[in-house]
Amino acid sequence: NNKNMKKTLFFLFTTIVVNTSFSQIDSTYYLKCVKILKKYPKSRINASDLYNASLKTYEKHNIVVPAELAIAQAIVETSLGNSGVGKSRNNPYSINSRKGYKRYKRISDGVLEYYDMMARNYLRCKSTEQLLQNFKNCKGGKYATSNKYLPYLRKIYYEIKKISDS
Numbered sequence: 001n002n003k004n005m006k007k008t009l010f011f012l013f014t015t016i017v018v019n020t021s022f023s024q025i026d027s028t029y030y031l032k033c034v035k036i037l038k039k040y041p042k043s044r045i046n047a048s049d050l051y052n053a054s055l056k057t058y059e060k061h062n063i064v065v066p067a068e069l070a071i072a073q074a075i076v077e078t079s080l081g082n083s084g085v086g087k088s089r090n091n092p093y094s095i096n097s098r099k100g101y102k103r104y105k106r107i108s109d110g111v112l113e114y115y116d117m118m119a120r121n122y123l124r125c126k127s128t129e130q131l132l133q134n135f136k137n138c139k140g141g142k143y144a145t146s147n148k149y150l151p152y153l154r155k156i157y158y159e160i161k162k163i164s165d166s
Contacts, residue, residue, distance in 0.1 A: 029054055033067050036163050044081030045074055045092055049108040053115035061119035066128050068164050070114065072157040076149065081107050132157060 033047035050067055058064055071080070077094040078086025085091040090104040093114040104110040122131060125138040132154050135143040144150070 029064070029067055032164050033071070036067065036071055036160055039163055040071075040075070040080055042080070042082060043074075044086065044107050045071075045111060049111045052108065053112045056112060057115040057119045060116065061124065063119040063123050065115045065118045065123060068157055068160045069118070069128050069131070070111075072153055072160050073114070074111075075156050075160075076153050081110075086110075 030047055030051040033050045037043050037045070037047055050070055053070075054065060054067070074080045074086070074092045078084050078092050081087065081090070081092035085094050085101040086107075089101055089110075090107045091102055091110045092107055093110060095102045095110065095113055095117065102110070102113070104113070121137040121139075122135075122143070131143075132150070135150050135153070137143065
């Protein structure tokens with residue numbers, strides 16, 4: 001009984017500490033998204049999409065996908081969901097499958113899949129700074145094939161980081 005009580009108390013304590021820590025992170029995260037997206041009033045992605053995806057991804061992978069990276073990639077890929085498959089398929093990150101570009105019911109579904117993919121395949125083994133130098137997944141596969149992708153992403157990321165940090 002004493003052993004079970006200790007396990008229960010430990011579980012409750014860690015749950016409260018983890019949830020409290022992330023609550024502080026995610027309220028800051030949401031406000032950061034609002035601040036950045038004010039500069040992009042035509043964005044089809046909103047702060048709630050990013051915030052909700054960050055919560056679900058953190059719960060699943062214990063990894064926080066940086067808002068600046070998520071927004072920068074959505075700008076580079078589809079102008080925040082306003083062009084190409086971002087508009088026609090609610091796929092703001094141009095996520096592919098073996099059958100071609102994926103189609104999502106809502107843009108928030110495309111955002112969630114991007115966050116999950118980034119946590120699972122990239123950020124579990126590399127920092128954002130490492131990705132901005134060489135954007136390859138944990139198995140060594142490139143995120144994008146164009147040689148122009150990474151320099152452009154880096155430029156947009158640091159512009160967004162300035163907004164975020166101001």
